[in-house]
Amino acid sequence: MECSSPCSVNNKHIPPGLLEATAKHPCYSFGAHHKYARMHLPVAPKCNINCNYCNRKFDCLHESRPGVTSEILTPQSAEQKFRRVKAQIENLSVVGIAGPGDALANWETTKESIERVKAIDPEIIFCLSTNGLLLPEYYHEIISLGIKHVTVTVNCLNPEIGARIYGHILYKGKRYEGETGAAILIKNQLEGIRLLAENGVLVKVNIVMIKDINDFHIPDIVKKVKELGAFMTNIMPLIPAPGSAFENYQQTSMKELNKMRNQCQLHLHQMHHCRQCRADAIGLLGDDRAIEFAAETAGRIPAGTASGQGKKIYRIAVASKRGDLIDQHFGHASEFLIYDGNGRYFEMVETRRVDKYCSGAELCETEEDKKDAIADALKDCNAVLILRIGYQARQRLLKKGIVSIEHYGTVEEGLSFAVQKIEGKEAV
Structure with a gap:
């Protein structure tokens, strides 16, 4: 069942103020997704991993899925756009950075964008999404910025499975492929989740459900991230993106997805209302208004x-x-x-x-x-x-x-x- 307010077996020690803010975060609270709007700032174009299900077309008006946007913003233009959106959307509660690449692979622009928005509205809720590769390096800066909501995408715990999902990673100036690259990524993801959770950050873990590759493995992922302190998980269906290595894979059905969510709900609170938003999404989860602000x-x-x-x-x-x-x-x-x-x-x-x-x-x-x-x-x-x-x-x-x-x-x-x-x- 859905929770109308933030709920999780891992929320016993969350300060009341943070729970109150989370109740206004449409991705973390089912009750908020039709009341409060969010704004994604597409300021992070670079990515340091190659996912086989991803094809990041930055200038793409024809697709609604993660990793695409109609524009890349600088911190200055992000500030200007935030002012416009804030003036027209009164129920705007969250500003997030979800790409189109990785927020931490573009840390300087990510950080400056957040600081500029924070100077305009200190009460706005900030969040960011990351693949987790650089979390052990930047977790302390995330905490220093006052970010209390971070989404980490974790698709496996086994490097052998990871080698089928990720083409390569770029880490500390080197390229790693296959199980070697997947092992580094998994290690950093899990360590980063633990470090964030131990320091009071609410971590949502996204999992892309890919039939016959990681679907059988998903309950193990949920149990592990719960152990590390994750607040909730969001199991999402694979979207076979044209031009990606998985473009001919069958999209996971809602029946299969809901069966997995219900199974994993026994271990940790699940998100059921995800829309797999674009990197430039604006508005309610079910009523994206980004195009209004992309053109006159x-x-x-x-x-x-x-x-x-x-x-x-x-x-x-x-x-x-x-x-x-x-x-x-x-x-x-x-x-x-x-x-x-x-x-x-x-x-x-x-x-x-x-x-x-x-x-x-x-x-x-x-x-x-x-x-x-x-x-x-x-x-x-x-x-x-x-x-x-x-x-x-x-x-x-x-x-x-x-x-x-x-x-x-x-x-x-x-x-x-x-x-x-x-x-x-x-x-x-």
């Missing part, structure tokens, strides 16, 4: 009708809460905007309401009839254009002949992008 105005659909242009007309269902941005996950959409168009011109023909695909962790596994009904409601569409969609939902739509297209951007850009994808698939 959102694009508009060109005037004119879709018919009579001499090209095939496609019907595309768009998951958009605002109407101008693709800003919803498939599982959270209660209605879709239906467009007809040929790749250049589009017209919206209707707003089609559907029951929500997923209302919670348990319901996602049991409401098969509801899922089929939603797919049937969109059966006249060639494609569904969404911010994110799970593997099982993608396959269910595909059986109906509906292509699922993930896109991060405006509706205008997404519709043109969708037609390119559809025609590309038809040409194969």
Whole structure:
């Protein structure tokens, strides 16, 4: 079950003030994720490890996953952007640095960015994400900065498993591959978690669940990080990123993921509401507004009708809460905007309401009839254009002949992008 406030078997000695702050952190508290907004500052482009599931496209508006951003900020521009966001989002509670590379591999810019924001708003909650390779080196500086929330990604405890997940690491001027590199990384991750926890930092451990590589090993990871003092773990599904070594791997299904989370919940509190956010995410976890602050105005659909242009007309269902941005996950959409168009011109023909695909962790596994009904409601569409969609939902739509297209951007850009994808698939 979810906790409406921060909860963990490891929180007995956490000061009340820190628990109160954590209750306003949308990643650490389920009750906060629909009340409080966060802002990721993409000031850390360099990375010191090569994960086989990662492809860090910095200038990528079409994807919503960790490691991508539409811009890289300097500490000065990060300060300016924070001022803009703070002025427009009153419920902003957290500023985090989650890449697009590693926060500690870019420590000087990470540190300066935090100091600049802190000078503007000393009450803001700071957090950072790291692969943990440099934690033993920088943990004391993290503590000195007053950072109380750190996320460390730990995918294995065994170097043999690690050799299948990581291509190489860069550590103290040398490149290490295979089990040698994985062993160094694992040692530093575990030592860093212990050092942070012993000094009052709440550590969230992210684990990427990769079928047939580390899935069987995940309960052991959870037990180990609990022993080291971790506050909670967040088991996330593999997103097969195009261009990565794992691009052809099957995405972990929500059924498999929730089964693992429920199993590990017996040992340590689990995060169930993760959205695997971009490095430049802004707003609520379920309502990203980063595009509003990346450009002065959102694009508009060109005037004119879709018919009579001499090209095939496609019907595309768009998951958009605002109407101008693709800003919803498939599982959270209660209605879709239906467009007809040929790749250049589009017209919206209707707003089609559907029951929500997923209302919670348990319901996602049991409401098969509801899922089929939603797919049937969109059966006249060639494609569904969404911010994110799970593997099982993608396959269910595909059986109906509906292509699922993930896109991060405006509706205008997404519709043109969708037609390119559809025609590309038809040409194969």
